[in-house]
Amino acid sequence: MNLIKKIFLLSLLVLSQMSFSQVTDNAMIYRKDFKSISGKNTVSVTSYEKDGSHYVFAGGVGNIDVFSLDEDGILTPISNHELYMKKGPARGMVADNINGTDFLFVANKHGNVIETFKILNNGFLERVALVEDTDKTFLGTAITLQVVHMKKASYLFIGGLEETPGLSSFKIHNDGKLTHVQSMKDDETIHTDGIIGMYVHNIKGKTYLYTGGFQDNGVSSFRVYNDGTFKNINNISDNDTDRFLTGTYPVTGVTLEDNKYVIVGHRHHKYYKRAGFIKKTDFVYHGDGISVFKVNEKGALIPHFVLKDDETTKLQGQTRIEIVSTNNNEAILAVGTRDDASIQLLKLNKEGILTPINYLETGFSIYYGLKSHKIEDTNFLIAGSFRFDLGKIVSYKIAPKINRDGKILRHIVNLKYKETANKAQVDTAVKAFLDLKNEIPEIANIEWGINDSTEGASKGFTHTFTITFNNEQDREIYLFHKAHLELVNTVGPIIGDVFVMDYWTKHN
Structure with missing residues (x-):
């Protein structure tokens, strides 16, 4: 009986591994929802589960927006909270539980402070502590936070940039207050100037922290x-x-079987146009890539593998790498990019080899604002853009890719104008809509017409626009394109109602 039970359990394990592998090899990103934010932009995104509820925190210039996230990926606004001195942006954000209390730690980049918020039962935030920069710490232009749990206490590690580069640790007290422990100033040996990514591995009872130095x-x-x-x-x-560390940016890690890896991305200095920002201007560009380092038993990093960007991937300007899911043998990673304006899915196997899966062109650049979140068996990604004209946060679901070969996408927009709108205003709105074809090359075709139905079921909608896209990527680019957003803002005041439907159909 015991032998039969063991065989049965082994079979279940093998089947689950096969199922996971099949999903990873064919995983795709599908947008589920998007909502407006009260802040000027979205720089950082993090998420947290509290008492069975799931919350998303979007930080930008001036404030933090809080949303709930449900099992369908729908975002619901809850509250917004001003940052200290209305500064920001909220560049580094991390939520964690400290001895039974849930906190959100925020690096207020230009406020030169670290803010601690208590996460209340309804998802609201209450500021409980504030730590300002001193001559002994490196909190000026703080951009990255990492909570490290040790045996008797938890610590917040903070990375700085520009005028105050270095690494600092603070003890986290039960009330969320922080006490300075140690600071290490950047020098010619260590890489702590512009820490935009950190990760922690535990090896045989010892704790190791990994940082990337952008400068x-x-x-x-x-x-x-x-x-x-x-x-x-x-x-x-x-x-x-053979290394791709110029402009080292996101840092994350994973354990597969007995192997511990650190995965590092970069946004090459060639992409930066701001005069005087890049300190070392004698850089050489030899492409974009994601680096995998193996961690030895002493916690040291060993170069292991590099996935180079090519015509099949979207890896230019990597700003965030998230671990979407993992089992003992492999993991799915999501890479957010600023210059390719995409999310690239990758698979990392237990041998430490990265392979591309699929990507989605989001229609907006990602600047640190990408977070993975799991609800039951569903994996989501939450993304935002630093663009001031966008003002959105977007949820995506990771699911098996849908076969849409030979199909095109129709996007139907039905408009009802306000009674106060005159003919000249309506004609201007129609022309602006049709002009999108000249502004957004991803639009395959636009046609429009005025309602001619006599059935009495049009409910006051008078104008219909049908936009054709060749694929899902093109719709995403259209949706968040500056020209489309400008159209919405321009004609919005005369629109009484709008009704939108999309469908896939065979290409004639």
């Missing part, structure tokens, strides 16, 4: 001790041949 063009590993102090272990710099 330093490299990665560093640190041993973290139980009292919150830390010590540098090793450092790896970029080169102009």
Whole structure:
């Protein structure tokens, strides 16, 4: 009986591994919802589950917006909260539980402070602590936060940029207040100038922290001790041949079987046009790529594999890497890009090899604003853009790719104008709608007409526009394109109601 039971359990394990592999090889990103934010833009996004409810925090210039997220990926606005001195943006945000209390820690980039908010039962936020920069810390232009849980206490690690580069640790007290423990100023050896990504691995009871230096063009590993102090272990710099660390940006990690990996992305300095921002201007561009490092038993990083960008991937300007899902053998990663304006899905196997799966062109650049979140068995991605003209946060579902070969997408927009709208205003609105074809090349065709039905069921809708797209990517680009957003803002005041439907049909 025991043998039969073991065989049965082994069979279930094999089937689950096969099922996971089939999903990863064919995973795709599908937009589920988008909502407006009260802030000027979305720079950072994080999420948190509290007592069975799921919350999304979108931080930008001036404030933080809070949304609930349901099992269908629908976002519902809950509240918004001003940042200290109405500054920001909220560049680094991380939510965690400290001895039974849920907190949201926020790096207020231009406010030069770290803000601690208590997450209340309804998802609202209550500021409970504020830590300002001093001569001994590196909180000016703070951009990245990482909570590290040790045996007797938890610590918040903070990375700085520009005038105050370095790494600092603070003890987190039960009330959310922070006490400074240690700061390490950046130098020519370590890579802590512009820490935009951090990750923690635990190896045989010891804790290690990994950082990427945007200005330093490299990665560093640190041993973290139980009292919150830390010590540098090793450092790896970029080169102009087989490493892609110029402008080191997102840093994450995963454990597959007995292998521990750190995955590092970069946004190359060639993409930056702001005069004086890049400190080392003698860089060499030899492409874009994502680096995989293997972690040895002493916590040191060892270069292992690089996935280079090519015509089949969207990896230009990587700003965020999220672990979407994982089992013992492989993981799905989502890479947000600023210059390709896309989310690229990748698979990492237990041997540490990255392979592309699928990508979605989002229609907006991602600047640190990407977060994975799981509700029951469904994996979601939440994304936002730093663009001031967009003002949206978007949810996506990760699901098996739908076969739409030989099909095109129709986007039907039905409009009802206000009774106060005159003919000249309506004619101007129609022309502006048709002009989208000249502004957005992804639109395959636009046709329109005025309602001629005599059935009495048109409910006051008079104008219909049918837009044709060749694929899902083109619809995403159209939806968040500046020309489309300008149209919405321009004609919005004379629109009484709008009714939109999309459908797929065979290409004639």
